[in-house]
Amino acid sequence: MDVVPFVFDIAAYSAIFVLVVLGLGVIASMMGIFNFAHGEFVLLGAYTVYSFQEHGMPTWAGMIAAPFVVAFIGLILERLAIRRFYSAPIVAMLGTYAIALSLRETVRALLGGRFYSVNAPLVGSFVIGDASVSQWRTAVIIITALVMVGCWLLLTRTTLGLQVRASLENPALARASGISVNRVYAGTFAFGSALAGLAGALMVPMYSISADMGVPFLIKSFLAVMLGGMGSFEGSIAGAALVGATSAALPWAIKPVVADLLVFVLAIIIVKFRPEGLLSKTRR
Amino acid sequence: MSHDDTQQRLQSYARRLFIQRSSALAGMVALGGGSYILNPKGAWAADPIKVGIATDLTGAIGYAGIPNANVAKMVVEEINAAGGLLGRPLQIILEDTASNEQLAVTRVRKLVQKDKVDVVFGGITSSMRNAIKDTIVNRGKTLYIYPQLYEGLECTKYLYCTGPSPAQQCDTFIPWLIKNGGKKFFLPSADYVWPHELNKYARKVIEKSGGEVVDEVYFPVDHNEYSAVVSKIMSSGTNVVFNTTIPPGTPVFFKQLYEAGFQKKGGRLACVYYDENALNITPANEIEGLASCLDYFKAVNDPFGNKLQEKYTKLYGTKNPFTAGSASTGMWRGINLWAEAVKTAKSVKREDVDAALNKAKLADGPGGGCEMVPGTWHSKMNMYIAVAKGGKYEIIEKSPGMVDPRECLKA
Numbered sequence: 001m002d003v004v005p006f007v008f009d010i011a012a013y014s015a016i017f018v019l020v021v022l023g024l025g026v027i028a029s030m031m032g033i034f035n036f037a038h039g040e041f042v043l044l045g046a047y048t049v050y051s052f053q054e055h056g057m058p059t060w061a062g063m064i065a066a067p068f069v070v071a072f073i074g075l076i077l078e079r080l081a082i083r084r085f086y087s088a089p090i091v092a093m094l095g096t097y098a099i100a101l102s103l104r105e106t107v108r109a110l111l112g113g114r115f116y117s118v119n120a121p122l123v124g125s126f127v128i129g130d131a132s133v134s135q136w137r138t139a140v141i142i143i144t145a146l147v148m149v150g151c152w153l154l155l156t157r158t159t160l161g162l163q164v165r166a167s168l169e170n171p172a173l174a175r176a177s178g179i180s181v182n183r184v185y186a187g188t189f190a191f192g193s194a195l196a197g198l199a200g201a202l203m204v205p206m207y208s209i210s211a212d213m214g215v216p217f218l219i220k221s222f223l224a225v226m227l228g229g230m231g232s233f234e235g236s237i238a239g240a241a242l243v244g245a246t247s248a249a250l251p252w253a254i255k256p257v258v259a260d261l262l263v264f265v266l267a268i269i270i271v272k273f274r275p276e277g278l279l280s281k282t283r284r
Numbered sequence: 285m286s287h288d289d290t291q292q293r294l295q296s297y298a299r300r301l302f303i304q305r306s307s308a309l310a311g312m313v314a315l316g317g318g319s320y321i322l323n324p325k326g327a328w329a330a331d332p333i334k335v336g337i338a339t340d341l342t343g344a345i346g347y348a349g350i351p352n353a354n355v356a357k358m359v360v361e362e363i364n365a366a367g368g369l370l371g372r373p374l375q376i377i378l379e380d381t382a383s384n385e386q387l388a389v390t391r392v393r394k395l396v397q398k399d400k401v402d403v404v405f406g407g408i409t410s411s412m413r414n415a416i417k418d419t420i421v422n423r424g425k426t427l428y429i430y431p432q433l434y435e436g437l438e439c440t441k442y443l444y445c446t447g448p449s450p451a452q453q454c455d456t457f458i459p460w461l462i463k464n465g466g467k468k469f470f471l472p473s474a475d476y477v478w479p480h481e482l483n484k485y486a487r488k489v490i491e492k493s494g495g496e497v498v499d500e501v502y503f504p505v506d507h508n509e510y511s512a513v514v515s516k517i518m519s520s521g522t523n524v525v526f527n528t529t530i531p532p533g534t535p536v537f538f539k540q541l542y543e544a545g546f547q548k549k550g551g552r553l554a555c556v557y558y559d560e561n562a563l564n565i566t567p568a569n570e571i572e573g574l575a576s577c578l579d580y581f582k583a584v585n586d587p588f589g590n591k592l593q594e595k596y597t598k599l600y601g602t603k604n605p606f607t608a609g610s611a612s613t614g615m616w617r618g619i620n621l622w623a624e625a626v627k628t629a630k631s632v633k634r635e636d637v638d639a640a641l642n643k644a645k646l647a648d649g650p651g652g653g654c655e656m657v658p659g660t661w662h663s664k665m666n667m668y669i670a671v672a673k674g675g676k677y678e679i680i681e682k683s684p685g686m687v688d689p690r691e692c693l694k695a
Contacts, residue, residue, distance in 0.1 A: 005544070009511030112603055113346040115531050115565040125543050134543040207508060208535035208565055212344065216506040216532070251512035256503045257475050 017244030023195030025236025039214025045200025066201035074193025108211035120205035229277015318380030324373035332375035336401030343383025348610030396424030431614030435481030465552030466523020559609030568675035580651035
């Protein structure tokens, strides 16, 4: 079997998946909000790049703009709707689901229900031995690694990160220590949205844009967060890497239809034996 | 011509336009929730013949449903302008089935029970046809015409299929692929009824024509990672990838295949639902050389098709084009065949129209004429093989005469 494409494709798919889950994980594990609109934030990021291309601007510029655009939309939604849900997680699920539907159908109307391709800033492949390796996928792997490290440094090594973690762990105490908890919550939600937007922007050249592009990622992303363990940033990444890698690796060995199911079965078995998640100990 | 004269003419034109548009608006009475009645223009003494259209104007299949409704409106207006049928005008009752089968059953029940339509056209996906056919044909005792290319095997009395069958899409196409690609076929597919049944038929034709099937792999319909199958395709020395995956998976699959160098190494990509609409799904260079086989392409460049395209574009613009892969040609054929049958039968009663429709034919149409094969509820039509080149299709081969659907034949 060819080792190069096998390893590369698993790494590439896991990278995309980590990028999607990162934003979801930040919001879910730090704020306790299960954001059902996350897939649509990914879609909005992709749509930003698509509209840049439609207006004759380079797609890399769209990719830089996408996180900011989606962060802004996330911020508005947080101020208007999400902040009312913090005390009621079930209502939050329904509320974000409603937001998801309206965003998705709006984009569907804008696209006329069609699929459109978006050009990657890097086209072509590297040839390694017998195998070809997509340049853009390589770039995505590198960007994901950088974003991952950046987020981790931000949350663990800066004062801002400390304030964020403090507000999310114990809002009352944080407020008493002079941190504006409201602002931190809004900022965190916008940050999570920005990560989703970036994920959408980077993946759209591989997936082509359509209204439903975020949907297949949503359930598996929740699975990853659950698997990694709620309340930990590293956990979400580990969960995402595991779900992404198994989703990409299993079809090499067994029928894809069965593989899809098996990912969930494996995850459920792991959660049964480690109900607190893969990396639950590291944060104690 | 003096300035005043021009001014007056312009004003008179604007007034006429206003009257035309407001009457069009009055003619299209929305009944709320995706039901519309489109009344015939002008004054008619006789009661209208009611034509039910049930199609997906919204939701995932809307890209095909909207042009389908447009074609229906256009053809019905043409028939009305030519004096209607049996001295009666046609009235369209249009229902949005919203890409949702449960909702569609209710909508269709309204058409046959409350509106008592004389015929129903519509449905795009096979799941939609299967959901609504019983309500129309058996319980509703109404004639039903289904316009989309599909997997075949629909042999229900009073249910006519006017899109291409697997035989029409494969019989000339697969031998051509063997000649212009190679003998080793790979069949990557989405896991639902159309790919399963189409592959069964395609496999027979491939083996009969001296080719072989390397593998047939099914993916969940929303699958988006194809590296394993791409690697299998590349390492097995596959010559032809006969694709039946559907978007959103298709663009990812085609890109991975392209990046792995499948075309560069002489591989041939084939996909039988690929029409002009599908060209936007991937960048043009990734599907360079993709071959498709349908009953019509714009590139056929026939006088009839060109005139129809021109009229359609004038009426509805270019956003929802008239294409074969999204059932537009099937809808055009269906309504015109039915109209011929009504004229021959001199009646709109189901039994009478059915008897006439069973052997109805059209001398011309987009891509050529067509002809019902008696006793099979399917129609013969010309088929074209086209290859994508630089984001456009080029017609490579036209079938020698009309191709037989080979459906519902008694052994």
